[in-house]
Amino acid sequence: MPAVAKTKGAVKKPAHMTTAPKQTKAPKVAKRPALPTRAPAIKAPAKLPTVALKPKKASAPSMPLPPPPPPPPAQRDELIAARDIGRLLRYGEQFGAHKIDVRMLPLQLGVASGGLAVFDPSAAKSFRAFDRPVGAGQFRVMLSVARTGDKERLAAIVIHVGRPPIAKWTVAHYKNQKKPKSADELPRVNVTSGWLVLLDARDGAPGAVTVPAANGVTPIEIPLTDGRRALALPCGNGEFAAYWAVDAADKPVCLVVDFDVLTQKDWKSKAT
Secondary structure, three states, X not given: OXXXXXXXXXXXXXXXXXXXXXXXXXXXXXXXOOOOOOOOOOOOOOOOOOOOOOOOOOOOOOOOOOOOOOOOXXXXXXXXXXXXXXXXXXXXXXXXXXXXXXXXXEEEEEEOOOOEEEEEOOEEEEEEEEOOOOOOEEEEEEEEEEXXXXXXXXXXXXXXXXXXXXXXXXXXXXXXXXXXXXXXXOOEEEEOOOEEEEEEOOOOOOXXXXXXXXXXXXXEEEEOOOOOEEEEEEOOOEEEEEEEEEOOOOOEEEEEEEOOXXXXXXXXXXXX
């Protein structure tokens, strides 16, 4: 093995064995401050469906409130009819051997003062004005005729002054007279001439009125000297009561004068 020559001084190391120079440390970087804790995220509410709104119509200007309705009229203190007077108005109604026939007259009874009156044409003092007003107008007139075979008698006169339905029947009272206490004391008009006159109550009694002899059941119209036109009815002699048909508001529907040709037995019985 050949000897290795020793050399003086430092022995050079091969290049690949030389020591790398020391690296300088990088300057320290300041730490960033800690970020604040974030609040939890809030979810947005679910989106509601959009609804198309109709444009508002322009409102009409407000009007003042209407006045309150008037109070209902006070009920009149009248006796209730003891009979079913409405039977006299029904065509074909039976009263024992009698049968009712109703007939509308072609004429009308004119009333300007708002009230009706009756009297015996031969006695001016028998004049009676009804205390219930009916208003002004031309009122229809209907006869109620009781037929027995070929014989006819005037059973009642009907003056239509309002509209049905009828709520009740009451006794007709006269002005300036006391209210009757029972059905035995009904207000009546006394007739001795065989005729009863119906007329406008304006101006009171017209005085004595001349009428012809009665002929059947046909009424006659009488012009009075004061301008009124009266209706004379061939009713025979007697004392006769009158009745009102009134509606639910206590307004008169019609006036009926019962000529009392039907007996109590007739009212209670019907022909078969």
